[in-house]
Amino acid sequence: MSMHRVLLVDDDDTMRHSTAQALELAGFEVEPLSSAEEALALAGPGFDGAVVSDIRMPGMDGMSLLSALHDVDAEIPVILVTGHAEVQLAVAAMRHGAYDFIEKPFVVQELVSVLRRAVDHRGLVIENRRLRAVAGKRDDIEARLPGRTQLMVELRYRLRAIGASDADTLIIGPTGVGKEVVARALHDISPRAGKPFVAINCAALPEALIESELFGHEAGAFPGALRPRFGKFEHARGGTVLLDEIGQMPVELQAKLLRVLQDRVITRLGANEPVPLDVRFIATSKTDLAEAVAKGRFREDLYWRLNVAALHVPPLSARREDIPLLFLHLVRESAARHGVAEREIPPAHLAALAAGDWPGNVRELRNQSERFVLGLDPMQAAAPQGARLAERMAEYERSQIASAITAHGGRLKAVYETLGISRKTLYEKMQKHGLDRRLILDPAESDDD
Known part of the structure; x- marks a missing residue:
């Protein structure tokens, strides 16, 4: 039976060695390390164990190690050891993906219990990746x-x-x-x-x-x-x-x-x-x-x-670039459900959707897709068929700008370079066509960046 591997990081020599001995007696294969940098060098995407680290250390501390390890592999279980006054820091660590935390002074059996769950979970993650790679399994x-x-x-x-x-x-x-x-x-x-x-x-x-x-x-x-x-x-x-x-x-x-x-x-x-x-x-x-x-x-x-x-x-507000794709997906679902043909969605319509607030998130966007499919959405009206040439040209220009803004996630520099116009001209045309400036992700971006 293979032993579970644990990287134990603590700059306190006495604490590190006593904890390592106790964990080895509990059946773990322990690598005692005095710095976070050493752990980072040993834990790659295929690492099949867990990391236990003190949260307060000179140089790279436990929080920085957690972040660096999750850049390597977000599923490596990291257990942080905290002081009594560091509960708020521990809560922040859990929000940032720590597997668990344990408070000093602790009974070794508590740490053993948490570690067993962590390494079992890690083993399942590694096995699942292996099976997917071998079987080429697809999911929906x-x-x-x-x-x-x-x-x-x-x-x-x-x-x-x-x-x-x-x-x-x-x-x-x-x-x-x-x-x-x-x-x-x-x-x-x-x-x-x-x-x-x-x-x-x-x-x-x-x-x-x-x-x-x-x-x-x-x-x-x-x-x-x-x-x-x-x-x-x-x-x-x-x-x-x-x-x-x-x-x-x-x-x-x-x-x-x-x-x-x-x-x-x-x-x-x-x-x-x-x-x-x-x-x-x-x-x-x-x-x-x-x-x-x-x-x-x-x-x-x-x-x-x-x-x-x-x-x-x-929320949708944190991933505006996904809104056009998601709306297309929801429209396809809705059209199939109602047994009607899919409507063509003007780029300007998608751009306007991406600029919306959507406090109801996907549920609200799904409702909007239903209205679009059923022809109840006032936003879908484009330039009338009998419109004059100037009106059609203006609508075309608006749709091209809106589509470019959506495609580039609101990054203005990429938009005006793609369209071959200056930043000032882009702003003027956005104002002329009533394009919402909330599409801009970085309003501080300058022409020379």
Whole structure:
């Protein structure tokens, strides 16, 4: 049986050697290192273990090491060791992709437990990559989550890596970005794909029946309970439970959920015998749960238990370059659903869409695509057929400029160089044609950069 590899980084010689000895006794192959730079040299994309690093070190510190390692391979599990007063720093580290953190002074068994989960997860990631490479397996993740921006490329990459594991996952993103689409994709590419996917809206659970709904009950457990009933957790056995908007779950229930996550057993209302529970939990939140923890609205221990792996789904405002492509994709879906021919979409229309605010994100854009397909969108009117030559020329010029701005992601220098005009002329024509300046990603860009 091969030993799990651990890179242990700590500039304190005594701490480093004592921790290394304890981890070796627990069955790990430990490489004790006194600097982050040494760890960076040893951990490449094929590294099959985990990294444990002190967060405070001279030279490259733990946070910088985390960032540098994730530039090499975003799925290398990094566990940071923090001081008692560094919890806020640890929270920031988790947001930036740390696998977990452990607070000094710690019991070695706590670190061993976290490391075993981390290296098991890493092993699944490596194995999944190997199998995909050998089998040339294709999936439909790109069709479900289209987009060419780096944010979406990284989201799909991370989703595929996490999907192969059994790790509980937290999906974070504002309303309408497609968090449930991501959750279903995770389920469908996992070994649990053939088992149930049970979605639970934590904000809509009836307070009086909440425990019965989740845990089930025996006959006679409460007035009206005439026969035994499985709860939603049991219905998902072998599959995945989606806890949608987990931040809305009542605090009293959070403690019970924590026990389920820790022990993987439930007890039905009115029963004494625990029932083993084989499920994977995926939770979504539109709010910053770390902030909710700080304000006492969400249990900190539950937050860290759910946050074994995290996926951040970006809003449309953070990936405007994807909006035209995504709209085309949604129009095709809508046209097929309504059984109508696809309409040609003028470039100026796509440019205008890319300039929009879209507070409802993909959900709102999908609604817009439906209206477009059904001919209910006032934006799709182009120059009338009977328009005079000057009007047609103006509309053509507007569409060319709008298309170029969209194609270059709002980078003005690339736009005016492609069109062969000056920056000043581009601004004048944008103003003349009413093109929204929110298309510009970098208003500080100058002619000589």
